[in-house]
Amino acid sequence: MQDIDKKIKVIVLGGATGSGKSDLAVRLAEEIGGEIVNADSMQVYRRLDIGTAKPSAEDLARVPHHLIDILDPDEEFTASEFRREAAAAIADIQSRGKRAIVVGGTGLYIRALLHGLVDSPTGDPELRRQFADVPGEELLRRLSLVDPETAARLYPNDRVRLIRALEVYAQTGRPISAFRSEHTFSEVHYQALKMAIRVERQELYRRIDLRVEKMLDDGLVEEVRSLLAAGYGRELKTMRSIGYKEVTAYLAGEMTLDEAVTLIKRDTRRYAKRQMTWFGKENDIYWLEYPGSFATILGHVIEFLA
Template sequence: MQDKDKKIKLIVLGGPTGSGKSDLAVKLAEEIGAEIVNADSMQVYRRLDIGTAKPSAADLARVPHHLIDILDPDQEFTASDFRREAAAAIADIERRGKKAIVVGGTGLYIRALLHGLVDSPTGDPELRRQFDDVPGDELMRRLSLVDPETAERLYPNDRVRLIRALEVYLQTGRPISAYRSEHAFSEANYDALKMAIRVDRGELYRRTDLRVEKMLEAGLVEEVRSLLAAGYGRELKSMRSIGYKEVTAFLAGEMTLDEAVTLIKRDTRRYAKRQMTWFGREKDIYWLEYPGSFATILGHVIEFLA
């Protein structure tokens, strides 16, 4: 029987899109008898299959997966929701005598699960609306005046986080970095082995470009057309994700397919770069070379669990 004061041991696998996380997670899970908990913010949605690069039917059959296809495309899902649902899945896996491998590229979800969320004010939609037409560079300039620490970590195209930081300051008069500083001393929720796959940037970009081409071949345009026909509009968070928003614009006659593909590749590369930056800033993370060092990775995992 597990000591109630003893933290659950958790394997966490992150890294950029196209790095091979899902493949590695399945192989590790088979070796140690584990189950996988998805930490990708788009794979939680049903019907968004090709553009989110969900695990194949074969991989889903090989290893039990959790938090995949749990929502319709018009439902909201936040980091707080993920933390609650993932914690419940991990507890269930542990009760059945298994181990959980949390895998995904949504760094905020992983951080929320391991360390909780910053106790800052809840959102104010009316307050946020004043920033709707403000360019990213101007948002950065305003934030740098009141919270230079947060502004330094963000980019002009990261509108969600820029607006959130400004919103918190306007609500409280305190920068969100102050809340994060206080939160940094909170105790971790799990005893986690945090790993991420490192890929040379040139190779990573080659992989992401190839990944986009395979998505188009697999029927991404038809998938988006089906979602739109089912009433899932382009204003939804799920439909604004990379791949879906560009194909939606193509189907609306706003650009050619070649232009849409070029944008998808560009935005995927940019997203992968941001993911590498995010995980690069995480503490206590073990960087992996994969697939060349699987035996070494497995050895570290077994040693950690023992």
Template sequence: MTETAKKKIKLLVIGGPTGSGKSDLALRLAEEIGAEIVNADSMQVYRGMDIGTAKPSPEELARVPHHLIDIVSPNQDFTASEFRCAATAAIEDIDRRGKKAIVVGGTGLYLRALLEGLLDSPTGDPELRRQFDDVPGEELHRRLLLADPETAARLHPNDRVRLIRALEVYLQTGRPISAFRAEHGFSGAYFDAFKAAISVERQELYRRLELRVERMIAAGLVDEVKGLLASGYRRDMKAMRSIGYKEISAHLDGKITLDEAVTLIKRDTRRYAKRQMTWFARENEIYWLEYPTGFASILGHVIEFFG
């Protein structure tokens, strides 16, 4: 099916912050309606990074077919554009086989790319981007405010990735990224999607996340990182700089103690969850739900949606 075809595949999309229960909800719904799951977590695509990414267990993977898990090595970048192509192919295959698709993950950009398309702006320039490596976030934000006040107004000084991307586009083209958004941005829906997210009180979510970090350590996260480093995956690779892996790498280098690493992982995970909550709160047409208490109601809505 092409993007311009009249028929739009129906799919359930479950987003929201890490630790909110998305994966468990998706599994239960998939079993109830005979669906398959498409991963939309930017870290679960990497092979060998299982514990620190909270990947579904072998038992969970056996319960329901999963797609886009363990598809690239940690030394490879996997962009939103690549995700969109791979996820679209998986969803179309699921549809051809008469199954339903549930897309689940907390990477908001992946979900937006899949559902609404990608910004038609210049590709990244690693050499150009390096000039910002040592520039503080406040200074990046100040520079962007001069070049593209519209984009700067919606970005926090701590959002280095998007600040640098916006500055990169401006330096490459002389035009603000907001202009590209206005012309080409996230417009048009390629799927008929029912978007849902789990609502969790913030302190309860943080409590769950801290417990999850402790379980990751107990499950062998330190050994997982040791194994990745021993396999030749460098600490400066994008995947290895993700939460959990960078802190344990610093511990293995003798820079911090394990207790300090755990404290940092908990802090950074809380911050990441907060950013995710902000992202999804701004998204349109999301059905916010209570889980697990509201499962019966959720299931009813999903069955009604798929018809």
């Protein structure tokens, strides 16, 4: 893995989907000579553009972005791999005299980058195959029997984390929560200014609803149809993500488009709520009011970098 220089200063911008992270990151990057390192677990995939709300072509042209479109939809990408790739990107940015701005709503990726990962067993493909066809509700029920602490934080559609938790228990006889409790996440790998945008819940939900409607107007159905036609099946993690899963069901005749849109909005709101809960538990977060206070935010960033 790329060596991590603990003297490097990085800007970290997290928060819920639809909170305005990407817009703020581009504006900050233009002001401080920065480049953006993506920390969204779905924007790393090629061909998943509309449903992942990737930065626009205009924003990509305004500011260099890293870890966007680096994988095909059927490839795996773990927090450990993100940490390695992000560290390499940050080192490259720093070597050219630029500033790294890590932006995204995948809290685990950000935590992995800044504080490392839990030392738990590596994945077992055979175990994962055994769990592949088990409904999410049943996965959650099984996990609640062996690791109620982790189960209480998850939902039936959190398949990746449910399977990972069950996999760890099957391999070790210990709940993954026990491994987490042994990792204090106290080691610091960068000097980081950690920021997140605070949006009142009803306003955030309003933005999410509008965003989903815009995705449909921009061609989300056609994007999913193209992915399916290219052989990317609904069993893939990418195709089970919010937006793609529901539209796939619509195209299969399992629900109407209106029903799919309703589910996308609901699940995105639930996801945003979990994101805000995650970032709310993080230490040393500087909470932002945006877009109203850009000058204040910029001043805080410049002071940190001085």
